[in-house]
Amino acid sequence: MALSGKLTKKLVENLGPGRHGDGGGLYLVVDPSGARRWIVRVTVKGQKNRKGAPLRTDFGLGGADVVTLHQARDRALEYRRMAKQGLNPRYNARQEIPTFEEISQQVHIERMPTWKNAKHGQQWINTLREYAFPKIGRMPVDSIGQPEVLMCLSPIWTEKHETARRLSQRIKTVLDVAKSKGFRSGENPVTAIKDARVLPSVKARPKHHDAMPWRDVPAFYSRLDSRSAIAAKALMFTILTASRTSEVLEMKWPEVDFEARLWTVPAERMKGGKAHRVPLTDETLRILEPLKAMKSEYVFEGQKRHSPLSNMSMLMLLRRMDANGFTVHGFRSSFRDWAAEAANAPREIAEAALAHQVGSDVERAYARSDLLERRRRLMTDWTDFVQDTGRGET
Template structure:
């Protein structure tokens, strides 16, 4: 019995609304699908054919909005005719897609991918410093070797050429750079700019070629001021002039991180409650941190009040806070290159442990450290604010002694 052809009509194509495949004959089907959320119907043409290898294939030939019934029938005849001569339209489409991927990969350099990655992710980073670190390490260490190379062509030897010169001497930077290279190359693979394994992957890969970070070089902790030298240092710091030294005092008196202090805003300060609330997006732990302000910290705020309507410590550029280099420059002017701003958090922690009777958890809360013990964290609901207020006042008084 001969196959029935041309079962459908143009009117039927418009009126059929039942989900499924509706045969026209000769391997052509009207395929009706429904959006799972909106239940909106979509109609398209599907051709079923059997190439010389005997494996039944299906391929779409367009939406009914773009391809008429007559055109779909013509495409069906062409596909079936080519199939008899050995051509496989599905394989041909796949080859076209693969070639398009190859062309995209060949046109994208590592530098272009790195720039696109940073632009795509910078909105999720907590501060501008993070973007600056990404941009600078890629520009300084990676781009001289990889910048102009097609991202598809990057291999392990190229990655090693970037990392080898700094792995022993700048281990922390090299380790972070490796992670950034891995992220960029993973992004490029997802975007189909490259295929294959990630040559910057550490686990089960580069860990076999490079010494572990803790074995490559002893970790150098932030330089901290000895407890007994702290009062004299604060006395000299108070002698410095300008917004930078005042911001530095505020950071030390509140045991805050540099990024938290320099970006402080007036709408975060409560003068009545004598507190400073740092929003979650600026905190390392990603949660709101309320800071009790000592008498000395309040004096700093009064000294800068009125300089800017938004930022507590405004920079030279309008609408911007001071630079994250301000504290470093202050230390240089004081001829204390042996110290770091972050190290004063360690000085504070040592002082609280060795010179006071405050509980360990009070000092940890003042530093906004995350409780590593999950069971303890679950039971400790409060922020020990009033106890921290007494601790920070004692810290300020010690700096005046």
Template sequence: MATLTAARAKAIRDPGKHRADKGLYLDVRSATSKSWVQRITIFGRRRDIGLGSYPAISLAQARKQAAENRATVAEGRDPTVKEVKVVIPTFREAAYMAHETHLPRWKNPKHTKEWIRTLERHAFPVIGGKPIDSIGVVDVLGVLTPIWSKVPETARRVRQRMRTVFKWAMAHDFIDLNPAGEAIEGALPPMRRIVNGHRKALPYQQVPDAILKIRSSEAWPATKLAFEFLILTACRSGEVRSAMWSEIDVGARLWTIPAERMKARKEHRVPLSASALTLLESAREFRDSTGLVFPSPQGKMLSDNALSLRARKDKLGAVPHGFRSSFRDWAAECTSASHAAMELSLAHSVGSEVERSYARSDLLEQRRELMEAWGDYICSSDPVTGSQSC
């Protein structure tokens, strides 16, 4: 059979398949209906692939496409499967997508905004527009080095959040290694030791004096009660500020915090000491339609800065969260409470995941004794010295 030429392809009218090249045929149905077909074996199976109509696709174009298809098969790929071009996001795009992914597990609206703002402020100007697969350790150092020693706490957060973005990119197969991970540690100078502002704590011996300062301050009464209740229960600020009367069972001397308000997303039972119950009696004066135990003057939940601001104005030398550390130190040094009871009082996980699956008890009665002793300790200070020992 003569090799098909461009002239013959144009003139041919006989119906049937006319060979144009190895496995390539011009399929003629009529003088005005012609198309290219390639017969090729793909993964052991013979296939007919349409390459387009003639004359829209010329003989030369058809031969070129047929040759490319044969090369694709030789490489072990299927030419009929169109490869989707992967669009690599920039760091900025990846950061917003990672942020969106993590939103459901973040409870604090302020934190969700601050998380992305930190990257917008420090990382985006340097690497925001770079494809995430082109970013290396040197680029990450370009973000961190200027702030590493100057504002170490901010630098730590920026690195942590960058690392989260790169983890997201790894999970989506955009990159293989995390350039903000361990690889950069040797290139960064030792971080200046800082006092972590949201963890600054008092020695437990000074907590009774702090209670006296809070009581004598000029703050909104419900704010003062909330702060003291936070110390008495060793709970977190958000848990106390959002406390509802419906969660308080005075008869059972119990405050049950629902799972959705807990950091670990697990319901937490807080035994209420005599001191805590007395405080709640004072708080009833502010009970309103919101159901909040400690409402603001506007009848809303106290802001997340209300207690922190109070601590600064009253010069307590600690932040609200730090009183949890004070409680933990006191419990370890001044009581015979078990490690588990102390940790569960702070709503911390105890033991491995397997151990926790078998530990059904939350040691409520042990914790009740512990919180009662804590209440007695911090509310019975020497009025002169304002402090006491175990």
């Protein structure tokens, strides 16, 4: 039983979808997705299946990205020897199965290039680190079933339902990857729990961001304008553009076209994954112009050089100004209410200003314009309103 066969390292890396034999019952299985794993087919001496025929069984030896061709041949040889002696490899093989935490870390690393941003990727692994690793992190990934998954989900299912829902999705992903690498078999326990409705139904509570009434915004803006701190300037800009906090804080100078009076937020920073053009008014340009002198990479620089403001900076400013529990994100709602109640703006214009997607997939496919010029007029009216303290207090 020499450790040689038909496959080579180059073939293992480049063969297309299908089952490719190396000889001696060893196969490289390439899925349509490109995932590659090893299996070995053996016939256990003296043992019969349910139909009375010789017991012929396939065993996973691991993914080709972690198990080399030589290692696969070595393990296949071990399985054949056991089968020849009448020992079922399923119960007698010493297979090196990684732990749940090891597979999770590998998935995290492999998917780093696909994360929307570094923060998202860190949140992905942090959820597992906090709620899954303490309970199942050290367990071999092939020994995790419904009871183990429930140990992670049940304690937070009702109190932190959104977190639990995301946790279940991430556990499912890890177990799916483990199966694709040959370390697991059978149905994913997360899917089984969901299909059987083992966990109670939880009615999602709509999350509202406390918004300042739009009539009060001009008076607040006037108070804000008297402050010189960068956080105040960032909040003023956020209010006038009806933008999200992260979009403003991570704003960089190349995104601003002063001549075209336009700020273009890159797709990777947008919640919808699509670049968003924001028209700039005289007032927003007045806020930006003095900041160029700082020559920072970020428009609204934080305490560290070439680093953005903290994502808590504007919220803390609101608290210092006794803004009655209002949130930064809530000013988007203030703008939306003003657009509907005071400006009588068409729905599609107001929603486009907020970078919201409106209509069905078909409708969005035909609506190729971002309505920039119409939005520019609306944002100019909003700026005029915000700066008019007298009108805002009526």
